[in-house]
Amino acid sequence: xxxxxxxxxxxxxxxxxxxxxxxxxxxxxxxxxxxxxxxxxxxxxxxxxxxxxxxxxxxxxxxxxxxxxxxxxxxxxxxxxxxxxxxxxxxxxxxxxxxxxxxxxxxxxxxxxxxxxxxxxxxxxxxxxxxxxxxxxxxxxx
Amino acid sequence: xxxxxxxxxxxxxxxxxxxxxxxxxxxxxxxxxxxxxxxxxxxxxxxxxxxxxxxxxxxxxxxxxxxxxxxxxxxxxxxxxxxxxxxxxxxxxxxxxxxxxxxxxxxxxxxxxxxxxxxxxxxxxxxxxxxxxxxxxxxxxx
DNA sequence: AGAGCAAGTTACAAAAAGTAACCTTATTAA
DNA sequence: TTAATAAGGTTACTTTTTGTAACTTGCTCT
Numbered sequence: 174x175x176x177x178x179x180x181x182x183x184x185x186x187x188x189x190x191x192x193x194x195x196x197x198x199x200x201x202x203x204x205x206x207x208x209x210x211x212x213x214x215x216x217x218x219x220x221x222x223x224x225x226x227x228x229x230x231x232x233x234x235x236x237x238x239x240x241x242x243x244x245x246x247x248x249x250x251x252x253x254x255x256x257x258x259x260x261x262x263x264x265x266x267x268x269x270x271x272x273x274x275x276x277x278x279x280x281x282x283x284x285x286x287x288x289x290x291x292x293x294x295x296x297x298x299x300x301x302x303x304x305x306x307x308x309x310x311x312x313x314x315x
Numbered sequence: 316x317x318x319x320x321x322x323x324x325x326x327x328x329x330x331x332x333x334x335x336x337x338x339x340x341x342x343x344x345x346x347x348x349x350x351x352x353x354x355x356x357x358x359x360x361x362x363x364x365x366x367x368x369x370x371x372x373x374x375x376x377x378x379x380x381x382x383x384x385x386x387x388x389x390x391x392x393x394x395x396x397x398x399x400x401x402x403x404x405x406x407x408x409x410x411x412x413x414x415x416x417x418x419x420x421x422x423x424x425x426x427x428x429x430x431x432x433x434x435x436x437x438x439x440x441x442x443x444x445x446x447x448x449x450x451x452x453x454x455x456x457x
Numbered sequence: 458a459g460a461g462c463a464a465g466t467t468a469c470a471a472a473a474a475g476t477a478a479c480c481t482t483a484t485t486a487a
Numbered sequence: 488t489t490a491a492t493a494a495g496g497t498t499a500c501t502t503t504t505t506g507t508a509a510c511t512t513g514c515t516c517t
Binding site: 176177178179183184187188190191192194195208209210211212213214216217218219222223226229230232259260261262282283285286287288289290291292293294295296297298299301302304305306308309311312 | 427
């Protein structure tokens with residue numbers, strides 16, 4: 174898989190984007206107070222990605238349905254992640270007081286908007302996953 | 316900040332993308348063996364994002380320069396992240412046997428390619444960070 | 458009365474991240 | 488001739504985060 178080189182012009186554009194977003198980036202200051210990292214970390218961790226993907230694929234899922242699909246996740250962690258995603262507005266939680274109780278989760282418009290962007294990044298990863306495997310083998314051999 | 320609603324047509328397109336990438340997504344199988352999560356988790360965590368951004372902004376940085384810029388990171392974690400990013404091929408590490416020793420890190424073409432995609436996601440986050448803050452306040456109040 | 462179900466919670470163990478002191482090799486200053 | 492300084496880490500130890508598995512709650516059905 175060939176990676177096209179980034180031209181100097183493109184690099185300048187990237188640097189400008191970074192500067193615009195992280196205005197205080199310079200040798201003397203930090204990004205410590207920047208919320209972007211916090212938001213990124215909470216929405217792109219290994220479990221949240223799967224929750225986004227499954228809710229993008231199946232419009233509505235209940236707690237235990239998600240638990241079965243997001244293979245390996247525990248009740249505790251699923252519960253925590255759903256709370257965070259709900260709190261930040263990516264998903265909605267609807268409780269129906271039936272017996273037994275029914276709770277339904279789905280992406281909000283905001284969540285769909287984020288998922289669209291997240292997918293573009295995962296598509297890149299999907300395209301180059303073999304390249305990364307090869308890089309790891311080369312590294313190991315060296 | 317208004318979020319535009321995702322049409323049913325767009326949702327189907329998203330579902331198709333997911334199906335293409337995560338072909339085995341269905342109620343009976345898992346994504347357990349999928350490398351995408353692993354790669355995403357290792358390249359988009361809270362410290363790696365900053366390393367990408369700083370190396371996207373400053374073409375070449377030495378260990379201690381990075382340490383100063385990536386405010387709050389410890390030697391140990393910086394060293395670990397740099398190793399992982401080097402191993403996966405995002406950055407290159409060049410050592411010069413001077414005294415004192417000099418080690419330079421920079422993005423590879425592969426790393427630049429990834430950063431470009433990562434930036435699109437962080438730009439979305441940058442655009443909507445206030446929305447998320449509001450969502451959190453609403454959630455807290457409810 | 459006992460079993461079962463959905464949707465969690467809780468107490469505890471394991472893993473990951475953070476902290477601070479230390480190491481190496483060579484150079485210069487006292 | 489010690490001693491301090493420098494870069495780029497490593498190591499031992501502490502704290503925080505994750506993961507595991509058992510338990511809870513409220514109601515129904517047998």
